[in-house]
Amino acid sequence: MIGPQSSAIAHILSGIANGLQVPIVSYGATDPTLSALQFPYFLRTTHSDAYQMDAMADLIEFYGWKEFIVIYVDNDYGRNGVSAFEDELDKRTLRIAYKLPLPIQFNMSYVTEVLKSSKSFGPRVYVVHVDPDPLLKIFTVAKRLQMMTSNYVWFATDWLSTTIDSYSPMMSRTSLGVLQGVVTLRQHIPKSTRKQAFLSKWRKLQRAGLVSSELNNYGLYAYDAVWTVAYSIDRFIKKYGNVSFSLNDKLLSVKGTELQLGKLKVFDGGAILLKELLETNFTGLTGQIRFDEARNLINSGYDVINIDQREIRTIGFWSNYTGFSVSPPEAVKVKKVSYSPWDQKLNNVTWPGGETTTPRGWVIAVDEKPLRIVVPNRTSFVEFVTEYNNHDIKGYCIDIFTEACKLIPYEVPFRLEPFGDGHSNPKYDQLVKMVESDVFDAAVGDITIVKNRTEIVDFSQPYASTGLVIVAPISHPKTNAWVFLKPFTWELWCVTVGSFVMIAVVMWTLEHRVNDDFRGPPKRQLATMFL
Structure with missing residues (x-):
């Protein structure tokens, strides 16, 4: 099976694929919980969101923010993506201050209420992780609520780059107006003559009226998914020459349903075809097509893009072996096991409101909550x-x-x-x-x-001091020669007198040792120096 693009449907189909032993190759299901342990017949020719959330956590840390707000769609894709995000944040001692879930079919009114409520929070950094939305409802409402100004920071996962890459040129110029200053990720696809030739052919098909849509990165991953399956089936046929299916006793015993599962058959060569898929190694439109142990495409990285003046600017690149760089991952000759924060570099970002200085990203309070x-x-x-x-x-x-x-x-x-x-x-x-x-x-x-x-509160530094204090009795005792002893107790006077006696003994000892052991400078002067 090729597809699906939705993570939620991929969960359902992967369970069926396991039972029928039919490999399923998805080019759009990025949910990180679609694991090889639970769904051994599931593969994807795209990146897992666990990889993307690693990049997003690095991006937050790069600019120095510690707390932020996450807006996400409340389905498997959204919840599991945010869960992977939290795992990456824990490694960096960062945290999500507030989570704002949205229903799957959210409308402008619902978004308005959610964003209004977030104004009373301290953080002003938002990370948006939802399904592709051609209407850009979240950012349209944010602009209407004066939340696309210089006090705010907006990040988005690759759903946004997928959305705007799917626009026609005319629609793109119109829609990008509400995205001023937004920073988002796009799956990195290396430049190649093969890719350029394919895009040129696609544009010819558009001019001929044979295709009407624009081609985003997931379209290229879908193309490579088809070739991945084709190559694997070709090798399978050449080696084994036969495709057969057999009935499953467990499916025959299922009753009380209209699905007629008894008519389904198990693919006898499923495990062998899966092995052929996992051994895939060819160069496609998106780069080298190979799978790792988790059945994911071996990653190449992400583009970091910034929307400025209705234009899409690439401000740098990210990979898990280079971190942030102004050079694409394939240009880095040496893959580092770890990278230092001092090595990280991105080009300047134009933030919401047209500011180039990195925003503070939070406020101490708002007028509604002084x-x-x-x-x-x-x-x-x-x-x-x-x-x-x-x-x-x-x-x-x-x-x-x-x-x-x-x-x-x-x-x-x-x-x-x-x-x-x-x-x-x-x-x-x-x-x-x-x-x-x-x-x-x-x-x-x-x-x-x-x-x-x-012990219970913190104090500022003292800004008022009484200075020297005169100790005086609160009563009026009879005057006598020993009145100077009155301010202190006998115990304190004993400690004081004892201290003076100790000092005198030390001085006498040092003076005599100097007299015995030294020659040269005056002995009393040396004794004083020792003291």
């Missing part, structure tokens, strides 16, 4: 912080906080909330615990940094 800042409502030393009429909070601490916010290169929405009844100073330990329990996001005020508080 930070909750609690401040003590003091009744004494109000110069630090207190609440005046009409919820007007002022003070030295508030001025420091406001000036600190000005140093941040982005807006931090916040709301000051007083804590206390306004008749007595509030309990600061209770205020700190409310931050620890997430009642408030932070606190601003004259809050002393003490041990029990540092």
